[in-house]
Amino acid sequence: MRSRAGRATRRAQDTGAPPTCEHLATLNADPSPNTPSSCEGCAELGxxxxxxxxxxxxxxxxxxxxxxxxxxxxxxxxxxGHPVMRSAEPGESWRWCYIDLRVG
Incomplete structure (x- = not known):
């Protein structure tokens, strides 16, 4: 099964759309320099x-x-409404825009 990010990337390539969006293009440094080790919501639920x-x-x-x-x-x-997240998995650096459905 193809991931949402993979489908969006393919869709952008197929349509000739730019490979990124304004939300991904205007990102600064990560809000946290560390790689997190747990989901905050799951931790609250035990x-x-x-x-x-x-x-x-x-x-x-x-x-x-x-x-x-x-x-x-x-x-x-x-x-x-925060538009962009990044993978917090070791060795991964991709980002995802929820608004424009783009990977960057």
Whole structure:
């Protein structure tokens, strides 16, 4: 199954759309220089398992990905409107814009 980020990248390539968006293009440094080790929402619920971690590029909130049962990263976007998150997995540097459905 292709990921949301993969589908969006392919869609941008197929349509000739720019490979990024204004939200991804205007990013500054990460709000937190450290790689987080847990999902904040899952920790509050007493959960100890999730698929992957994502960090909000606006405020540094750490949530679990959409493959996790609670999808806290997307929930944070819906509540806050913060448009971009990054993978918080070791060795990964990609970012995702929830508004424009773009990977960067």
């Amino acid at each position: 959960e100890v398992t999730w698929a992957h971690l994502r960090m909000c590029m606006t405020c540094g909130h750490v949530g679990c990905c959409d493959s996790s049962p609670h999808q806290h990263a997307t929930e944070h976007f819906r509540r806050s």
